[in-house]
Amino acid sequence: MKLKFFMISMVVLFISQTCFGLTGREIMEKNDALKKPDSAKSVVYMTINKGKRIMKKEFGLTMKKFKNGEDKALIAFNKPTKIKLLTHAHKNRDDDQWLRLSSGKLKRIASSDKGKAFVNSHFYYEDMSSRDIDDYEYTLVSSENILGADCFKIDAFKKKGKKVYDKLSLFVRKTDFFILKIDFYKKGRFHKYLENYDIKAVKGILTPFKIVMYTADGKASTHLNIKSINYNIKIKKSKFNKEALR
Amino acid sequence: MEKYIKFVLKYPKFILLFFFILTVFMGSGLLKLKMDNSIEAFMPQEDSEYLYYNKVREQFGDNGRFYIMSVSGENLFDYKMLTLFDNIVSDIEAYESYDFEKDGARRDILNEFLLMDQVAYNDLITTIGGDKCFLRLVERKYHGLFGEKEIISKRAFRKLKKSVLKSLALMKNEVVADFISPYTAKGITGENDMLESYDLIGKDDSGKRVIPRTKDEIMLFKQRLFSNPAFADGIYHINAETNKIESFGLVVKFNNVIDRDPYAREIKEIADLYLSKGVNIISHGAPVVNLCFNLYMMRDMTVFLPFVMLAVIIVFYFNFRTIRGVILPLLCLICADLWVLGLMGHLGYKLTSLGIAIPTLMMAIGSSYAIHILNQYYIDYNLLLTSGRRKGLASVMSHVSLTVLLAGFTTFVGFMTLMSSAIIGTREWGVFSAIGVLFTVIISISIIPAMLYLLPQKSISEKVSKTDYTKVRFVDKLISFFSRLSVDHYKMVVFIAVCVLIFSIVGLFKLRVETQFLKYFQEDDPIRVNAKVIDSNFGGHWGFNILIDSGEIDGIKQPEFLEHVEKIRLWLVNTKDLHIGRTDGFSDFIKTMNMAMNNDDPAFYKIPDSFYDINDYLEIFSGDDNNSDGRIDDFESFVDYDFKVTNIIARLHDNIESSVGTGEIKRVLSKVDQYVKNILPEKYSYKITGYPQIYVKFSDYLVQGQIQSLLLCLVVVGIIMILLFENFKVGCLALIPMSVSVCFTLGVMGWVDIPLDIVTSVIASVTIGIGVDDTIHFLNTFRHYRGRGNNISDTIVKTLQVSGRAILYTSFSLVLGFSVLCLSTFTPVIMFGVLMSISMVATTLGALVVLPACIKSVGIELKPAKADSFIWRYISLAKAFGFKEEY
Known part of the structure; x- marks a missing residue:
């Protein structure tokens, strides 16, 4: 299972250029071509709002890109559990994941069910993984004003393969090709949507400090608030060893 | 009253036209009438336990009323069988999560075929093609409507389309909250330090289940089934002798939708389709039982009601020996049923398991009023010849209509007392029964005089002239026998009545208040048979x-x-x-x-x-x-x-x-x-x-509520009688026939161990309805003749000859009518038939033997002796109804 953390995958470089005459695919290629960090370390607050219930979680995320082009990431929860999740993201095969429970028990996770909720939030594992541009076919639909910015609305239809969503509507900011909003469609039905807020440049990399995934009716949501983030820092390889989890 | 009768006789055609139009309008409401015997239709909304139950249902779902199926076949793990099972699961899943993406295309196909003059089944199926779920829906609807017919007309296709769209609309409601089956269950394994969650049946890239075909795949599926001990007797059952999986279990839980019948019907339709394809499917659970209860009730009411009518008609004919003696009462009771049920439909009320007795009640009361009016007409027929048709009819009808009006008013008030019940269903039943009584009175005192005025006088057979009418027939022999009993042997009658009362009271103590819903079905009924399989396997x-x-x-x-x-x-x-x-x-x-x-x-x-x-x-x-x-x-x-x-x-x-x-x-x-x-x-x-707990409460509420409301009803009726006849003794006397017959019916139930339940508790209400009617007719006629200077004995004989005959006619027709219900295979319908017949006999004997014997014993005058007293000067119902004019 891929677990390249979603928000990092969406961090893009701002490239200002004229956008007229671009196709949906070209716009997405520009989005995909944005520079990504080699490593990252962050502390994230997760707030899950479900009806009357509010669940608060806190985790640290450490990520490193390796020379073979593969990524490794470690999510270590501080609250309310001490679960750790280690992910080795591979290029041409499924990710490897190891789970360490609070009791120290270690298990390898082999489930390929991307439609599962991540720690009971509104994010699925698929939302957390890096998205391959070739997974979808793109059509430029219109221009819309989203969160106060002019955006391209691009509909992405899934090609063959195990994708949770049949269609995505991506709202790409015209000025910097940064994705501000995504509408998710499942089984032909509007399922949920994501919005990026508080976008700042960190070491030249645009980073949304607040990411919210809403259910279709907007009544429930999961907020990811980045308390701190640092890119391209030195992180030891050994931190991503399975043994280090114990 | 006299003015109204005169008006009716002055404009009979207008009256009939007006009533015809009104009946057509009211009757159209029948098309809107639906059945509802859910707990929600009855339970008092403020009951704390019911409120808590609803709160729990809201939070935890409805875990008590699920649709459960056992699916088995010759070789359960055969690829063909597993594929059929996949189709069953997919068809039910459509009601859990509808594929809205395909909705447009589905409608387009239906609209496309609607343009054709004829539709070939094969063309339709080929066009639908890959949308398997829709294909199977059309298939089962088509075969359900047209069997194996290969080509259907445009009109027939329109019918098919309507049926398919109805199902699609139900699917879109997504009322299935949870669906548990071997194909939807998930497992989790941690073997070899690998944590993996999985569907028991894997899926391909398109999300379609991959049905196990090879030995290894089937073995893996079995292993997964066995992996979780909680699955045993939940999603599969093992035969203890062969130690092999014998059947799969499917459980469908609904969200908090109130009317589950349409959805249960859809799932049952799916099950029936696969049953015809060789899969052994056993359906059960509260939604199925409820559905079958309603279906059987409706079926029996539809099948038997015409036979009940026929039996009533036959007795009407033997009573009066005239066509009008059959048509007029029949017309009245049909109109009364159409009016009250139509009104319920127009107002959006549903027919509950209590309400289903309303047509019967209307039939009983409607025929009674009509028979009394007709009876009086034949008795005073000479008046028509001497005073002229209009004047004579006005005189005859004014007198009897007043009695009918009084009986109707008392029964109306009696049923309105059911409004005091905490149970919604009982309140509704009370109000609509009361309104129905009112309708019956209006219909009887309008249609019959108008028709009698318009019908040629010569058609009245000589056989029904007063002289012949009173001498030659069995009814007269019986009347004569009752007269002798009441007048000459009144002490013995009272003694026997007291003995019967004691016998009934002892029986009452034996009476169990218990509803055994499944026992309503015969032992070999699929509901009972399936219950055993589901209970022992799941x-x-x-x-x-x-x-x-x-x-x-x-x-x-x-x-x-x-x-x-x-x-x-x-x-x-x-x-x-x-x-x-x-x-x-x-x-x-x-x-x-x-x-x-x-x-x-x-x-x-x-x-x-x-x-x-x-x-x-x-x-x-x-x-x-x-x-x-x-x-x-x-x-x-x-x-x-x-x-x-x-x-x-x-x-x-x-x-x-x-x-x-x-x-x-x-x-x-x-x-x-x-x-x-x-x-x-x-x-x-x-x-x-x-x-189950709320069901117990509902049953108790209903049965006890019915009894309490009926006791109140008796008291109110007694008070009305006192006010009407301005005599305290009359109030007490009037209650005798009703109380004795209710006690007798309930006592018999106690002795023969028929429990008082949601069906049998209705009988008491009908008994009261008829009892009030009989008593008022008797007492008012008694007063009429007593006021003419006859002594008590002569008055009793005279009263029995006039009112007694009408009461007997009503009883004969209804007893024979209700006896027809005993031919049913559905226990509540049989019970209803038997108990109604017993109740009719008891009420009749109460009014025609016990009541006159008691009157003879106490020597009641029934004259407005105290009319000048302080109380009666101010609270005289007799004045309000114009009683005084009769003296």
Whole structure:
């Protein structure tokens, strides 16, 4: 299972250029071509709002890109559990994941069910993984004003393969090709949507400090608030060893 | 009254036209009338236990009323059988999650074929092509409507389209809240340190299930079924002799939709389709029982009501020997039924299991009023010849219509007293019965005089002239016999009546208040047969909840708490006389996770020792929470929003010999309550609720409510009689026939062990309706003749000759009519027929023998002797109804 953390995958470089005459695919290629960090370390607050219930979680995320082009990431929860999740993201095969429970028990996770909720939030594992541009076919639909910015609305239809969503509507900011909003469609039905807020440049990399995934009716949501983030820092390889989890 | 009759006789055609138009309008409401015997239609909304039950249903779902199926076949694991099973599951899943993306295309296909003059089945199926779920829907609707016909007309296709669209509309409501089956269940394994969650049946890239075909695939599927102990007798059943999986279990839980019948019907239709394809499907559960109850009731009412009518017609004919003697009463009772049921339909009310007795009540009262009017007409027929048609009719009709009006008014007020009931269904039944009585009076005193005025006088047979009419027939012999009993042997009659009353009262003490819903069905009925299979293979067909509160947020994650829950669950299934075949609980998930986290070692299928382990299991379980209520959908039936309260779902089954009724359920719930109270530490609390418990309450409420309301009704009727006849003794006397007949009917039930339940409790109301009617007719006629200077004995004889005849005619026709119901195969309908007949006989004897014997015993005058007293000067109903003018 891929677990390249979603928000990092969406961090893009701002490239200002004229956008007229671009196709949906070209716009997405520009989005995909944005520079990504080699490593990252962050502390994230997760707030899950479900009806009357509010669940608060806190985790640290450490990520490193390796020379073979593969990524490794470690999510270590501080609250309310001490679960750790280690992910080795591979290029041409499924990710490897190891789970360490609070009791120290270690298990390898082999489930390929991307439609599962991540720690009971509104994010699925698929939302957390890096998205391959070739997974979808793109059509430029219109221009819309989203969160106060002019955006391209691009509909992405899934090609063959195990994708949770049949269609995505991506709202790409015209000025910097940064994705501000995504509408998710499942089984032909509007399922949920994501919005990026508080976008700042960190070491030249645009980073949304607040990411919210809403259910279709907007009544429930999961907020990811980045308390701190640092890119391209030195992180030891050994931190991503399975043994280090114990 | 006289003015109204004169008006009717002056404009008879206008009256008939007006009533015809009104009947057509009212009758059109019948098309809107629906059945509803759900608990929601009855339970008092302010009842604390019902409110709590609703609160629990809102939070934990409806775990008591599920649709359960057992699916088996010659070789269950044959590829063909497994594929058919996949189709069944997919067809039901459409009601859980509708594929809105395909909706447009589905409609387009239907519209495309609508343009054709003829539709060939094969063309239709070929066009639908790959949309398998839609294809199967069209297939089952087509075969259901047209059988094996290859080509259908445009009109027929329109019918098919309507039926298909109706199903699609039901699918879009997505009322299936949870669907448990071997194809929808999930497993989790932790073998070789690899934690993996999986569907028991794998899916391909398009999300389509991959049906096991090879030996290895089938073996893997079986292994997965066996992997979780909680699956046994839940999603599959093993034959104890062969030790092989014999059947798959499917459980469909609905959301809180009130009317489940349309959905249960759809699922049953799916089951029936596969039944015809060689799959052995057994359906059961509260929605199925409810559906069949309604279907049988409607079927029997539709099949038998014409026969009841025919029987009534035959008796009418033998009574009057004239066509009008048949047509006019029949017209009245048909109109009365159409008016009241139509009104219910127009106003959006539904016919409950109580309301279904309204047509019968209207039939009884309607025919009674009509017979009294006709009877008077024939008795005073000479008046028409001497005074002229209009004047003579006005004179005859004014007198008898006044009596009908009084009887109607008293019955109306009597039924209105049912408004005091806490139960919605009883209140509605009371109001509509009262309105129905009012309608019947209006119809009888309008249509009959108008028709009689318009019909040629010469058509009245000589046979019915007064002289012949009173001498030659069996009815007269009977009247004469009753007269002798009442006048010459009144002491013996009173003595026998007292003995019967004592016998009835003893029987009353034996009367059980219990509803055994399944017993309404014959022993060989599929409902009873299926209940046995489902109960023995899957632990039961309905369930109740035991909610245990840990007292703190996240408290149910504490191992100590879960151990207590496990202990209770173990006791529930191991205690034989509780009739609990299975329990489901939150701890099943935890035990499964714990086993998976310990390399699938069955020794770890238990509650872990650490709170943190349980907490972590819940974090990594990562199921969907589609309704965003903070709980994973799989947990919703078992945990509250704060993980403070957990719910044990206990599945109830019947006895091997008989069905578990409300009395037995009460005992079971009480025993469970006592055990949980004793075993739980003080820091925890609990509450028991659920459909069986509310069902017990509903049954008690209904039966006791009916009886209480009827007692009130009797009191009110007594008061009206006192006010009407301005005599206290009359009030007491008037209650004798009704009370004796109600006591007798209930007493007989007690002696022959027919329990007082939601069906039989209705009988008492009908008895009162007829009783009031008979009594008023008798008393008013008695006063009429007494006022003419006859002594008591002569008055009784005279009264019996006039009113007694009409009462007997009514009874004969209704007893014969209701006896027809005994030919039914549906127990409540048979019961209704038998008890109504007994009740009719008892009421008739009460009014024609006991009442006159009592009058003779007490020597009542029935004159407005106290009319000048202080009380009667101000509260005289007689004045209001113009009684005084008769003296």
